[in-house]
Amino acid sequence: MTTRRTLLTGLGAASGAALSWNTVIRSAQAQTPPGVIVMAKQLDDLITLDPAESFEYTGAEISGNVYQRLVSTPNDDPARLIGDLAESWTAGDDAKTFTFRLKTGQKFASGKEATAEDVVYSLQRVVALNKSPAFIINQFGFNRGNMAQTIRATDPRTVVLTTAEPTATSFLLYCLSAAVGSIVEKATLSARVQGDDWGNGWLKTNSAGSGSYSIVSWRASEAVTLQANPNAAEAPATRRIIMRHVADPSAQLLGLQRGDYDIARNLASDQIKGVAGDSRYTVVTQRKAGVLYIAMNQKHPILSKPGVRQAIKMAIDYEGIQSNIVPSNYAVHQAFLPEGLPGALTEKPFKMDVAGAKRLLAEAGHPDGFECSFDFFSGAPVGDIAQAVQANLAAIGIRARMLPGEMRAVITKTRARGHELALLRWGSDYFDPHSNAEAFSMNPDNGDDARNKTLAWRSGWEIPELTARTLAAVKETDAEKRVDMYEQLQRDHQQQSPFAIMLQDVEVAVVRSGVRGFRIGVLNDRTEYASIAKA
Amino acid sequence: MPRARLISRQWGSLAATAASIPITLLGLALVTFFIGRVVPIDPVLAVVGDRAPADVVARARVELGLDQPLPMQFWRYLTDIVTGNLGRSVMTSNPVWEDIARFFPATFELATLAIIIAAVLGIGLGVLAATRQGSWVDQAVRVFCLAGHSLPVFVLGLVSLLVFYAWLGWLPGPGRQGIVYQDMVEPVTGLLTLDAALANDWPAFWDAVLHLVQPAGILAFFSLAYIARMTRAFMLAELRSEYVTTARAKGLSNARIVWRHAFRNTLVPLVTVIFLTYAGLLEGAVLTETIFAWPGLGQYLTVSLLNADMNAVLGATLVVGLIYVVLNLFADLLYRLLDPRTR
Numbered sequence: 031m032t033t034r035r036t037l038l039t040g041l042g043a044a045s046g047a048a049l050s051w052n053t054v055i056r057s058a059q060a061q062t063p064p065g066v067i068v069m070a071k072q073l074d075d076l077i078t079l080d081p082a083e084s085f086e087y088t089g090a091e092i093s094g095n096v097y098q099r100l101v102s103t104p105n106d107d108p109a110r111l112i113g114d115l116a117e118s119w120t121a122g123d124d125a126k127t128f129t130f131r132l133k134t135g136q137k138f139a140s141g142k143e144a145t146a147e148d149v150v151y152s153l154q155r156v157v158a159l160n161k162s163p164a165f166i167i168n169q170f171g172f173n174r175g176n177m178a179q180t181i182r183a184t185d186p187r188t189v190v191l192t193t194a195e196p197t198a199t200s201f202l203l204y205c206l207s208a209a210v211g212s213i214v215e216k217a218t219l220s221a222r223v224q225g226d227d228w229g230n231g232w233l234k235t236n237s238a239g240s241g242s243y244s245i246v247s248w249r250a251s252e253a254v255t256l257q258a259n260p261n262a263a264e265a266p267a268t269r270r271i272i273m274r275h276v277a278d279p280s281a282q283l284l285g286l287q288r289g290d291y292d293i294a295r296n297l298a299s300d301q302i303k304g305v306a307g308d309s310r311y312t313v314v315t316q317r318k319a320g321v322l323y324i325a326m327n328q329k330h331p332i333l334s335k336p337g338v339r340q341a342i343k344m345a346i347d348y349e350g351i352q353s354n355i356v357p358s359n360y361a362v363h364q365a366f367l368p369e370g371l372p373g374a375l376t377e378k379p380f381k382m383d384v385a386g387a388k389r390l391l392a393e394a395g396h397p398d399g400f401e402c403s404f405d406f407f408s409g410a411p412v413g414d415i416a417q418a419v420q421a422n423l424a425a426i427g428i429r430a431r432m433l434p435g436e437m438r439a440v441i442t443k444t445r446a447r448g449h450e451l452a453l454l455r456w457g458s459d460y461f462d463p464h465s466n467a468e469a470f471s472m473n474p475d476n477g478d479d480a481r482n483k484t485l486a487w488r489s490g491w492e493i494p495e496l497t498a499r500t501l502a503a504v505k506e507t508d509a510e511k512r513v514d515m516y517e518q519l520q521r522d523h524q525q526q527s528p529f530a531i532m533l534q535d536v537e538v539a540v541v542r543s544g545v546r547g548f549r550i551g552v553l554n555d556r557t558e559y560a561s562i563a564k565a
Numbered sequence: 566m567p568r569a570r571l572i573s574r575q576w577g578s579l580a581a582t583a584a585s586i587p588i589t590l591l592g593l594a595l596v597t598f599f600i601g602r603v604v605p606i607d608p609v610l611a612v613v614g615d616r617a618p619a620d621v622v623a624r625a626r627v628e629l630g631l632d633q634p635l636p637m638q639f640w641r642y643l644t645d646i647v648t649g650n651l652g653r654s655v656m657t658s659n660p661v662w663e664d665i666a667r668f669f670p671a672t673f674e675l676a677t678l679a680i681i682i683a684a685v686l687g688i689g690l691g692v693l694a695a696t697r698q699g700s701w702v703d704q705a706v707r708v709f710c711l712a713g714h715s716l717p718v719f720v721l722g723l724v725s726l727l728v729f730y731a732w733l734g735w736l737p738g739p740g741r742q743g744i745v746y747q748d749m750v751e752p753v754t755g756l757l758t759l760d761a762a763l764a765n766d767w768p769a770f771w772d773a774v775l776h777l778v779q780p781a782g783i784l785a786f787f788s789l790a791y792i793a794r795m796t797r798a799f800m801l802a803e804l805r806s807e808y809v810t811t812a813r814a815k816g817l818s819n820a821r822i823v824w825r826h827a828f829r830n831t832l833v834p835l836v837t838v839i840f841l842t843y844a845g846l847l848e849g850a851v852l853t854e855t856i857f858a859w860p861g862l863g864q865y866l867t868v869s870l871l872n873a874d875m876n877a878v879l880g881a882t883l884v885v886g887l888i889y890v891v892l893n894l895f896a897d898l899l900y901r902l903l904d905p906r907t908r
Binding site: 062063066068074077078085086160161162163164165234235246247249250251252253255272274275276277278280281284285287288290435436437438439441442443445459480481482483 | 726731737744855865
């Protein structure tokens with residue numbers, strides 16, 4: 031029989047159990063400790079931490095914080111070149127010899143000072159390994175055969191680089207500021223070389239740099255932990271950065287709200303909108319060096335007509351797509367150099383004009399439109415953008431057959447020139463305008479077995495005149511004149527090209543209040559952790 | 566049948582089952598390998614990226630052996646497997662064996678806890694519903710099971726995170742362990758709970774257990790719905806049998822009839838159901854692993870597939886195949902124990 035006493039005893043025991051359960055739970059729950067910043071991020075693109083090999087978003091970002099380069103660009107004035115390891119540099123009269131004088135007191139995490147020998151070893155290592163990003167350095171004529179003569183140290187603080195052709199100083203320096211130009215410690219790596227790998231096997235998961243942080247551990251699809259470099263020239267504000275792989279944006283948001291994460295890196299537009307006015311969070315945004323564009327294959331008899339290309343560019347509702355589908359993560363941009371890069375063009379000559387587009391189609395001999403295939407990556411938000419584009423094209427009579435696919439499958443198809451229309455993304459490989467200019471407006475050989483399969487090649491766009499102008503721009507040694515050349519090149523490109531450049535990437539991070547100093551770079555390797563501090 | 570002949574027949578049957586393992590795995594390797602080669606994704610892209618110049622692409626193609634004829638590539642792959650080499654994952658830079666050894670324990674820990682909860686509750690609910698057929702208890706169990714079948718896992722996972730993690734704060738968020746315990750437990754078995762217990766690190770142990778509760782609970786909910794429905798169906802069939810009517814006529818207690826007679830006869834098909842469900846969980850529950858940032862085999866396999874990391878895909882698929890084969894073998898052995906007619 032239940033008496034009042036047994037009932038009270040039972041309730042007391044139940045609340046005691048609940049209290050102790052709650053205590054156990056709370057004690058086991060993670061809160062970000064002092065001196066530690068926890069970042070929720072999608073890390074599944076990370077495949078290597080060796081800067082000579084890394085060419086993905088996360089890898090470049092980590093390299094930028096773990097290694098120094100000879101030169102860099104500050105985020106508050108990204109076009110300005112500043113010394114990182116280098117104190118000064120001079121170009122020879124022949125525009126082929128470049129001499130770098132190194133700073134003193136720049137130390138690796140091991141405590142050893144960075145010297146010219148380390149710089150030479152690092153750059154030669156990139157050339158010899160010849161991994162994916164090596165072309166950024168190799169395009170100056172360095173190769174295994176000549177690297178001993180073309181990349182050399184004349185004393186412990188002086189490095190001399192000799193390029194094969196006369197080179198614009200800014201072009202060389204911007205390329206050296208890329209993650210692939212990271213300086214590694216020769217002594218650490220030499221001890222870990224296996225065969226002919228230049229320490230690549232070890233450096234894939236470790237670090238040997240003189241940047242703000244060093245790598246403690248990387249567990250694929252789980253977490254990356256960075257520890258402040260005790261010997262860094264400027265001590266970072268936070269001693270430990272933990273990046274946790276959280277694939278789901280909703281889970282990132284919940285973790286941020288609970289206080290388990292200080293920074294969420296991959297929230298969706300609606301989630302960002304939801305926290306934008308909340309005083310507990312700060313929204314950090316940055317335009318990135320990536321563009322979303324429609325490629326029109328010039329091997330297609332109809333798409334190769336200039337009037338049809340222009341009609342497609344005029345059919346797209348750029349503003350509507352941006353404001354309705356991707357208000358936070360993209361901005362309207364219509365030139366191949368994204369805002370933030372030297373030479374970027376902000377002019378937007380195209381806006382939706384259905385009547386004008388229809389007229390152009392009729393003049394090109396297709397008053398009733400035509401049918402063609404449309405490849406795109408099926409993931410969000412690109413899939414939604416593709417549907418909007420399909421509707422825009424339908425309004426002028428172009429019937430786009432939607433072919434959604436996995437991103438690599440779409441790329442494989444366009445690399446084989448198998449597409450008709452394709453919605454694609456392109457990110458700049460390095461800071462110099464030539465990175466995108468080469469991709470979008472150079473096609474030195476339009477043959478099927480061409481060595482350089484630029485984006486122009488992939489769309490079968492034969493452009494000897496623009497190719498020559500792009501080559502001239504990269505060789506121009508007058509920096510101001512060079513920027514002018516790129517701007518004019520882009521204006522012509524906008525009108526002639528088979529590319530409807532629509533949007534520029536905008537990266538948005540949501541940071542808890544009390545955490546300050548997180549700066550996103552235009553390029554991934556410019557995103558800075560060193561100034562992040564917790565109140 | 567003479568005893569010696571019986572034993573010899575049993576051994577023969579077991580040997581035949583064991584012999585089927587390499588044949589099954591060979592078939593699996595063959596199918597996966599050729600599917601991997603016909604998908605419209607260039608595997609070199611995963612290695613060198615989209616921007617690599619032609620000479621780097623060509624070199625990578627040779628290094629990966631993709632310049633060889635397909636049968637030659639398959640032969641090379643098979644000989645590597647036999648020598649224990651599953652190749653290196655492009656995505657993680659590690660040998661595939663190392664990756665699987667790291668990702669599989671996470672899935673094993675999750676799936677094992679989930680199947681234990683699912684089996685215990687699922688059988689209990691199934692028997693309860695069958696013995697009270699048509700009553701409100703039966704209806705409630707059926708509605709509960711229907712929910713388990715119909716609610717999408719991502720909805721349930723996110724709602725669970727919202728309620729138990731974000732609102733109530735009773736359970737930790739995504740991941741296998743809290744930030745303060747990260748890199749603190751030396752991996753021995755890869756099972757975080759066991760490793761923490763072996764290290765006598767009880768706070769880390771409880772942290773790992775609490776991180777398991779939500780994903781394991783959700784997987785268990787889906788599995789128990791299936792197990793309960795099957796148990797109910799098997800039990801109803803048995804309870805309508807003549808031997809049950811006879812037992813009732815003889816005056817045996819209801820509990821004895823249900824558990825000692827009817828339930829025992831459902832064990833063989835139930836073992837099949839439970840082992841198949843367990844194998845499915847060990848294969849990796851991709852959505853649950855994604856929502857709860859659980860670094861398991863399912864997530865590894867999916868990400869590898871999306872990145873065209875074919876060595877990882879082939880290696881993980883072989884492991885999944887092996888799990889099915891081994892669990893099948895276990896189920897066969899259990900049949901023999903549970904039902905003398907199958908010996």
